[in-house]
Amino acid sequence: MRHTRLKAAIAVVGLTLSLAACGDAGNDDEGRDVEAEEVSADDFEEGSYMRELVEAGKMTIGVKYDQPGLGFKDAASDLPTGFDVEMAKILASKLGMDPAEDVTWEETISDNREPFLVEGRVDLVLASYSITDERRKVVGQTGPYLITGQQVLVAEDSDITGIEDLKGKTVCSVTGSTSLENVEAAGAKGAPADTYSQCAEDVLNGTVEAMSTDGSILLGLAAQNEGELKVVGDEFSEERIGIGYSLEHPEMCGWINEVLQESFDDGSWAEAFELTLGGDGVETPEPPVLDECPA
DSSP states (O other): OHHHHHHHHHHTHHHHHHHHHTSOTTOOOOSOOOOOOOOOGGGSOTTOHHHHHHHHTOEEEEEOSEETTTEEOOTTOSSOBSHHHHHHHHHHHTTTOOTTTTEEEEEOOGGGHHHHHHTTSOSEEEEEEEOOTTGGGTSEEEEEEEEEOEEEEEETTOOOOSGGGOTTSEEEEETTOHHHHHHHHTTOEEEEESOHHHHHHHHHTTSSSEEEEEHHHHHHHHHHTTTTEEEESOOOSOEEEEEEEOTTOTHHHHHHHHHHHHHHHHSHHHHHHHHHTOOTTOOOOOOOOOOOOOO
């Protein structure tokens, strides 16, 4: 039932995002006003990374800048917006951080999510980050906090109706993404790009015949290019979107899961979903079941 409701919700995200995209230029709506909670370093175990962050009073979080509804930032905005960003705000607030003042929002593309965590350039990654066994060999990942599925984006006048029509054809997705692996496994020729916006541009100019990634991302891109791009086909994968952290700080997993579960229980997860991926007539899905942290 959970997956059915989420698919129904995502099916109408395009309408919601279309309305958002039509807003006044320079709209300063930067999501929910999430206030920092009153915490002290003593609330966290000595030697833990959470305690270190509280003592520092600042943190850096990696998010996407080119995915409407999930992680998006334009030149007129001070802060990024989207569901990933709203979940990141919740995490930051639990460490006493003001998302607008104490968090550095680092633009993070698919290909640098692991390097940013390994190098310590960011403290957390919430960037449409599918949980995979391969990634968990390099970085910590926990969640999921969203379950979605991969679809196809094509030109409005295209005859392509889904992934089954793309065997032998050139399909764009971003370097380092599971989406690229999935289209190649389906028989398409993968065309890697640095960003999703570049893939969408390549579809528009005819460089590639389609692009493919999570349906929620594609609907946002289609809304930005209404009348020129469309999402087609059923979901052909299940993407479990989670949070990345450094394996040097395994204690982060339990804390992240605790914060996520609290957001599921107190309604703040649902509120974030409704603000970014929901809308009139959209039924908010049940939250996913969290993975257990490594022993």
